[in-house]
Amino acid sequence: MTDIATYNFAYLDEQTKRMIRRAILKGIAIPGYQVPFASREMPMPYGWGTGGVQVTASIIGPDDVLKVIDQGADDTTNAVSIRAFFKKVARVAVTTETATATIIQTRHRIPEHPLTAGQVLVFQVPIPEPLRFLEPRETETRKMHALEEYGLMHVKLYEDIAKHGRIATTYAYPVKIEGRYVMDPSPTPKFDNPKMHRSPALQLFGAGREKRIYAVPPFTDVVSLDFEDHPFEVQTFDQPCALCGAENVYLDEVILDDHGGHMFVCSDTDHCEKRREAPTSPSWGGRAEGAGGGNGQSSLSSTPTPALRADPPHKGEGKEAE
Amino acid sequence: MTDEPLLRVSALSKFYGSRVGCENVSFDLWPGEVLAVVGESGSGKTTLLNCLSTRLLPSSGTASYRMRDGQWRELYRMSEAERRFLMRTDWGFVHQNPADGLRMTVSAGANVGERLMAVGDRHYGRIRATAVDWLSRVEIDEDRIDDEPRAFSGGMRQRLQIARNLVTGPRLVFMDEPTGGLDVSVQARLLDLLRGLVTDLGLAAIVVTHDLAVARLLSQRMMVMKDGRVVESGLTDRVLDDPRAPYTQLLVSSILQV
Numbered sequence: 001m002t003d004i005a006t007y008n009f010a011y012l013d014e015q016t017k018r019m020i021r022r023a024i025l026k027g028i029a030i031p032g033y034q035v036p037f038a039s040r041e042m043p044m045p046y047g048w049g050t051g052g053v054q055v056t057a058s059i060i061g062p063d064d065v066l067k068v069i070d071q072g073a074d075d076t077t078n079a080v081s082i083r084a085f086f087k088k089v090a091r092v093a094v095t096t097e098t099a100t101a102t103i104i105q106t107r108h109r110i111p112e113h114p115l116t117a118g119q120v121l122v123f124q125v126p127i128p129e130p131l132r133f134l135e136p137r138e139t140e141t142r143k144m145h146a147l148e149e150y151g152l153m154h155v156k157l158y159e160d161i162a163k164h165g166r167i168a169t170t171y172a173y174p175v176k177i178e179g180r181y182v183m184d185p186s187p188t189p190k191f192d193n194p195k196m197h198r199s200p201a202l203q204l205f206g207a208g209r210e211k212r213i214y215a216v217p218p219f220t221d222v223v224s225l226d227f228e229d230h231p232f233e234v235q236t237f238d239q240p241c242a243l244c245g246a247e248n249v250y251l252d253e254v255i256l257d258d259h260g261g262h263m264f265v266c267s268d269t270d271h272c273e274k275r276r277e278a279p280t281s282p283s284w285g286g287r288a289e290g291a292g293g294g295n296g297q298s299s300l301s302s303t304p305t306p307a308l309r310a311d312p313p314h315k316g317e318g319k320e321a322e
Numbered sequence: 323m324t325d326e327p328l329l330r331v332s333a334l335s336k337f338y339g340s341r342v343g344c345e346n347v348s349f350d351l352w353p354g355e356v357l358a359v360v361g362e363s364g365s366g367k368t369t370l371l372n373c374l375s376t377r378l379l380p381s382s383g384t385a386s387y388r389m390r391d392g393q394w395r396e397l398y399r400m401s402e403a404e405r406r407f408l409m410r411t412d413w414g415f416v417h418q419n420p421a422d423g424l425r426m427t428v429s430a431g432a433n434v435g436e437r438l439m440a441v442g443d444r445h446y447g448r449i450r451a452t453a454v455d456w457l458s459r460v461e462i463d464e465d466r467i468d469d470e471p472r473a474f475s476g477g478m479r480q481r482l483q484i485a486r487n488l489v490t491g492p493r494l495v496f497m498d499e500p501t502g503g504l505d506v507s508v509q510a511r512l513l514d515l516l517r518g519l520v521t522d523l524g525l526a527a528i529v530v531t532h533d534l535a536v537a538r539l540l541s542q543r544m545m546v547m548k549d550g551r552v553v554e555s556g557l558t559d560r561v562l563d564d565p566r567a568p569y570t571q572l573l574v575s576s577i578l579q580v
Contacts, residue, residue, distance in 0.1 A: 147403045147406060152436065155432045158449065159432050162429055163429075
């Protein structure tokens with residue numbers, strides 16, 4: 001324990017935390033507005049959640065219980081190391097349970113278990129500006145937000161329909177917050193967009209490299225943009241989770257071998273494990289499709305990052321069924 | 323309605339430090355009228371156009387515009403939000419280089435549809451139908467609707483830029499050398515198209531050009547500029563057939579005869 005005596009509680013110094021809290025408060029006061037903040041160097045590279053970590057460090061207290069997920073999983077490298085980081089520098093309790101966590105730092109998923117009032121969801125955001133790929137100038141995009149000129153956002157959706165016959169954006173799907181600011185919900189699958197709408201939990205977004213913080217306060221309207229004749233819809237899966245049999249959850253494709261064997265499992269590992277532990281859960285012995293068994297009809301057309309996990313959890317269970 | 327002008331410009335000047343951009347320019351523009359601004363390069367034509375279209379703020383002088391509701395508004399006193407709204411609804415701006423006026427990385431259809439979406443149209447089918455209609459009006463094949471303008475020739479890009487500007491039914495269009503950089507046969511077709519559209523839609527336009535032939539074909543009235551000042555103005559045919567100012571005489575006599 002003496003080795004961290006040189007660090008302040010939760011790594012950041014108090015002045016920095018104060019500065020970040022002010023940015024957070026401003027973000028909460030103006031839902032969806034990107035507040036610039038003086039992002040600090042963190043002991044991790046940009047793109048690994050420096051923004052999320054700074055937000056978490058600024059709001060965490062000794063009594064908090066922290067959960068960290070990466071693509072829905074508690075056991076991937078990023079999640080494990082961020083959890084270990086806060087365990088070390090803030091000595092807080094950590095958990096993988098959605099229901100008992102007070103702060104959930106997430107990369108690209110919202111847990112399946114409904115969030116409750118008092119919980120804080122902290123998103124790691126790579127590119128906070130939803131208009132960025134359409135308008136490269138920051139001065140111009142800020143002006144567009146200020147003047148509420150959001151026609152361009154629909155140009156992107158128009159392009160999708162013109163090219164693919166439907167809105168093909170599956171993640172980082174733009175949303176309008178409380179009827180005012182258009183916001184990038186970070187690269188969460190659009191499957192999770194409806195969960196943000198009037199969520200009882202506070203949602204904070206931190207972009208470390210881009211130096212922006214924004215927020216969606218509890219019970220705020222979050223509406224996904226769409227066309228009248230091409231309404232917003234979420235991904236659907238034509239099979240349940242191969243491990244726990246859950247339906248209407250977001251699934252990851254896990255590659256099992258080099259012969260095309262794969263299975264679809266819950267992306268939310270905590271949710272999946274809880275279901276399998278529960279005595280009432282159906283007796284799914286695990287189901288995996290063998291080589292060539294994939295009918296290619298899955299609606300999982302794309303996920304934020306390749307859904308291939310380097311070390312698929314529950315791999316063994318999937319294999320047993322073969 | 324035509325007994326009142328659309329745009330009133332009075333004593334407009336723009337200085338870049340001690341250098342003169344344009345000085346003391348005054349004129350009225352009536353609905354449906356095409357005004358050509360000619361002069362050699364560096365004479366302040368583009369500065370004037372940029373001031374009028376509020377892309378630049380003038381150093382002194384005023385310009386008032388009659389809005390659709392008949393209200394006169396002073397352009398340089400409007401808020402930026404209002405000016406930008408005017409810019410994408412009631413006005414159009416055709417750049418010399420189409421790449422400046424188009425979004426080169428989105429399809430032709432989206433380029434035309436952008437203004438519609440910007441003013442709140444949220445029906446894909448309708449937006450697309452309008453885009454198809456406008457592409458045909460500027461003689462672009464319907465099957466090019468999903469191509470990016472990068473795949474278009476210079477003349478096509480310029481026509482697409484015109485369609486993109488006219489889709490919201492503007493009343494005033496600014497054009498900066500609309501035929502610059504195009505070969506003569508393409509130029510002729512574009513001019514023909516422009517002339518047709520301007521007449522059909524009753525557009526008022528301010529066309530900046532150094533090409534007197536373009537001015538002759540498109541405009542009813544013209545202003546000749548030199549060193550930032552208007553040296554002569556009047557009906558196009560009169561100015562070109564009977565130039566009075568020495569500079570205009572020089573300009574008219576410099577036209578190459580083939």
